[in-house]
Amino acid sequence: MNVVRLKVLARYQSRQTMYVKDSIIEVTEPEAEFLFRDAPGCFEVAATPRVDEPPADEPPVDEPKLPDEGEGDKPPTGKAPRRPPADKMVKDGDTEIK
Numbered sequence: 001m002n003v004v005r006l007k008v009l010a011r012y013q014s015r016q017t018m019y020v021k022d023s024i025i026e027v028t029e030p031e032a033e034f035l036f037r038d039a040p041g042c043f044e045v046a047a048t049p050r051v052d053e054p055p056a057d058e059p060p061v062d063e064p065k066l067p068d069e070g071e072g073d074k075p076p077t078g079k080a081p082r083r084p085p086a087d088k089m090v091k092d093g094d095t096e097i098k
Contacts, residue, residue, distance in 0.1 A: 004032040005046040012042045 003026050008019040012035070019025055024046050027035065035043050 001028045004029055006043045007046040010042045012039050
């Protein structure tokens, strides 16, 4: 049997199921015919998604970005930078950098 994608235009509830407004459902052709008869105006045939689009119930996935040229020679380690040696540090009141 062929599968039909329907968009729910209004909340629908029966003894067996419940559909929420604005959701996209997939049902068999006989089920779609029944829903159109049982609740006219509650459903419409949903547009078929393009192959490169994610399914309606899944959020889109961002593609990873490559760093620009010259941007960061090393990957981040997640560690804080190391403290410089004591003889290279500027102390309070010192104006001369050693």
